[in-house]
Amino acid sequence: MGLRFSKRVTLLPGVRVNLSGSGVGLSLGPRGASVSVGRSGVYGNLGIPGTGLSYRTKLSGGAAQGRSSSRQATQPVQVIVTLSDDGELSFRDETGAPVPPAIVKQFKAENRDALQGMLEAAAVRMNEDLEACLNIHMGTPAPGSVVPAPAAFDESSKPVEPPHQKIGFFDRLFGKAAAIEELNRQISQGYQENLSEWYQEQRAHETRRAQIVDAMKRLPQNDVPAMEVVAEYLLDRITWPRVTNIGFGISACGRVVGIDLDLPDEDEIPATSAVVGKDRLNFKKRSEAQSRRDFVFLAYASAFRVAGELFAGLPTIDKVVISSYVQRQCTGTAQIRDEYVMSTIIDRDGWSLINFSQLSDIDPASTIGMFPLRVKLDRSSRLQEITPFEMSDSYA
Numbered sequence: 001m002g003l004r005f006s007k008r009v010t011l012l013p014g015v016r017v018n019l020s021g022s023g024v025g026l027s028l029g030p031r032g033a034s035v036s037v038g039r040s041g042v043y044g045n046l047g048i049p050g051t052g053l054s055y056r057t058k059l060s061g062g063a064a065q066g067r068s069s070s071r072q073a074t075q076p077v078q079v080i081v082t083l084s085d086d087g088e089l090s091f092r093d094e095t096g097a098p099v100p101p102a103i104v105k106q107f108k109a110e111n112r113d114a115l116q117g118m119l120e121a122a123a124v125r126m127n128e129d130l131e132a133c134l135n136i137h138m139g140t141p142a143p144g145s146v147v148p149a150p151a152a153f154d155e156s157s158k159p160v161e162p163p164h165q166k167i168g169f170f171d172r173l174f175g176k177a178a179a180i181e182e183l184n185r186q187i188s189q190g191y192q193e194n195l196s197e198w199y200q201e202q203r204a205h206e207t208r209r210a211q212i213v214d215a216m217k218r219l220p221q222n223d224v225p226a227m228e229v230v231a232e233y234l235l236d237r238i239t240w241p242r243v244t245n246i247g248f249g250i251s252a253c254g255r256v257v258g259i260d261l262d263l264p265d266e267d268e269i270p271a272t273s274a275v276v277g278k279d280r281l282n283f284k285k286r287s288e289a290q291s292r293r294d295f296v297f298l299a300y301a302s303a304f305r306v307a308g309e310l311f312a313g314l315p316t317i318d319k320v321v322i323s324s325y326v327q328r329q330c331t332g333t334a335q336i337r338d339e340y341v342m343s344t345i346i347d348r349d350g351w352s353l354i355n356f357s358q359l360s361d362i363d364p365a366s367t368i369g370m371f372p373l374r375v376k377l378d379r380s381s382r383l384q385e386i387t388p389f390e391m392s393d394s395y396a
Contacts, residue, residue: 083122087274087281089115108279119276120224126274126281132241133269134294136303137364139238140308142356143348147234149213153205159194162187167385222254222316231257234313238305246306249393250317257310257317258391263341266382269294292381296367299324299342300381304364307346307358321344323388343374343388366367384392 080092091099099107106121108115135282141147163185168176212233215226227250235246249258271291275282286294303322310320322342330337350370354362372393376384 006390025118026354036296083119083281087283088279089119090281093268115279116276119279119281121274123274123281126272129224129241129274131292133298134301136238136241137304137308137362138359140305140356140359142354143311143352144315145312147216148210150205150207150218150233152308153202157198159191159198164188188209191204203298219315223256224252227254227257227314227317231310231314234309235306240302244302250390254316255318256391256394257314257320259304259306259320260311261322263295263299263302263324263326266292266326269298274367289381296381296383297375300364300368303344303368304343307351313347313352318348319394321389321391321394322346325388326383339385340373341383341386341389343370343386344368345389345394347371 006199017052080094082090082092084090093099122341148160164187165180169178171177171180211229215223218226219230231248235248244264245262247262249261250256251258269291271283271286273284273286275284303324306322307320310317319344323340325338325340328339329335346368372389374386374389376386378384
């Protein structure tokens, strides 16, 4: 079962709980994921925002039977459980007033596991952003892997014409027919415009797909124009955790690919991680030094991923020259300019020594360090400007 959470976390919306004579009902969790607890059992809920899709599964059995008659007479009380910015759980009724401590204590005792699950899910989602930055290399394909061609256009996205409003006897009697006809005309016009856009997207997608499939067939002949088409496809299919722009060129002999890798800004790496505590989330601030080390790791891991995609998808290339840069303010002119901070020449023979079945045990910095490398760190672990390799350097 594959479940995918969104890369953005919103924890402030409340989680609704029902406490009534029939039992305790709870719906917990950040947007898109929740846990529901009630008399019939504990359920996990996953919704994908914006799609209308949802998934629901039972996690445990129902609550114990045999509640007292006095409890049966209890008036329903709706409780909203929220996770605040500082990680605290709070329990309030629908008017915003705090729930009596006795009810909160009972609720926590009866639903400890569900609350813990909610906090764990929230922590995972909050840490996803940082984990994505530090694990970009984990999706790297091995040399010789079969790179899939682009998928066919998603036909299920084709617009469906909305129903038109019928004109009834009383509509004509009271002069509403013309207004309804105009509304139906607008509905038809909007549908036709959406359908036209859909067909344009379909044609563009299928045209591009055909170009890539054709180019893939010509790769064994070391066809440089075909390699350029496939290289663009390979680099576009990487899901980057931050905006990462890539420029590339292929040598006339078709044996070397040069990459210019525009890294994200150094302050874009998440600096806070969440840890589950007792009835709360604890937020741990990463030090400035650790944040700088995280960025350095991202630079190595990004180069690792790009090299892997190219060696897997372009079987005739021998080397990849990757030069990474950041945009910084020049202290002399106060103008923003590109500064190259890492450059490496990676050859296929050395790359083939990597055990891709154990990517989790690989340190991208150690891997890139096996090859010619230009990189310089100051005492605070900040990447310094370097002179990048040229593609001609790879011919030596």
